[in-house]
Amino acid sequence: MSRGLGGNIVGTARPDSPAERAGIRPGDMLLTVNKKRIHDSIDLVFYTDSLDLNISVKRKDRIIRTTVIRDEGEDLGIELRPFRIKTCRNRCIFCFVSQLPKGLRRSLYIKDEDFRMSFLYGSYITLSNITPAEKKRIIEQRLSPLYISVHSTDREIRNTLLGNNNAADIMKELKWLAKNRIRIHVQIVLCPGYNDGDKLMSTINDLHKFYPYVSSIAVVPV
Known part of the structure; x- marks a missing residue:
């Protein structure tokens, strides 16, 4: 699960949120929070428990470093895009997915x-x-x-x-x-x-x- 597979791309940044005030924008690739690499939304929750966050993002060809300062209980204010799902390589003899009819979502x-x-x-x-x-x-x-x-x-x-x-x-x-x-x-x-x-x-x-x-x-x- 390397970076750049969608799971660490900022989907939304709420207006006037701590992240938005720190300059983080939709489309930014979230690289690290307090030097911890971010792959997806689970990482984002796990590594953002501190009030002061040193964040690095990639925007086009630029690496941007910024500091987010929050009040106690204040949400960071960003949501990441869904991560790319790791798929199954098995060929189960009973595979339910393989038996689905065509034309479903x-x-x-x-x-x-x-x-x-x-x-x-x-x-x-x-x-x-x-x-x-x-x-x-x-x-x-x-x-x-x-x-x-x-x-x-x-x-x-x-x-x-x-x-x-x-x-x-x-x-x-x-x-x-x-x-x-x-x-x-x-x-x-x-x-x-x-x-x-x-x-x-x-x-x-x-x-x-x-x-x-x-x-x-x-x-x-x-």
Whole structure:
């Protein structure tokens, strides 16, 4: 998630707000706040808790540095454009998006695999393409709870369901999340002949080991 993908572009700057008075304008690329890089609206909220903010923005080919001074409880006064959603690379045998009919609104066809969407909106992700930098950010910013599509704790079965032989070991990922006290809501899409019966019970027993950080398990039959 590099800069310039839309998530750090100022969409609006409220008139006479602290940001507007400091010279920040719609269309500016928000680079840093108090030397912390800004990628999206989550970063903006996380790094703007101070009253005095040293901000750098890019406007066309210029880097502009300014200081925003706020009163206690005063909003910064800007909104960022939506970030570009990280998409799914799996080829799940049950993929709901792939089975949608044509002609629906475009947003329904987005196969998101973005931890930010999981945190903000409860979208389920598989953690199959999460990077070390993203994992570090989840812990630093306490992005909890997350919603995880597990399907099976047996790696071979899960990789078959995901259509991805290179998917991460979900037990290791869940252990890492629980160790760092990130709450998890789990989804199991139940596919007859793949992850049902005794295999389902084994998955549930494995997930129970991570209680209370695995806070819920939703089983979705197909």
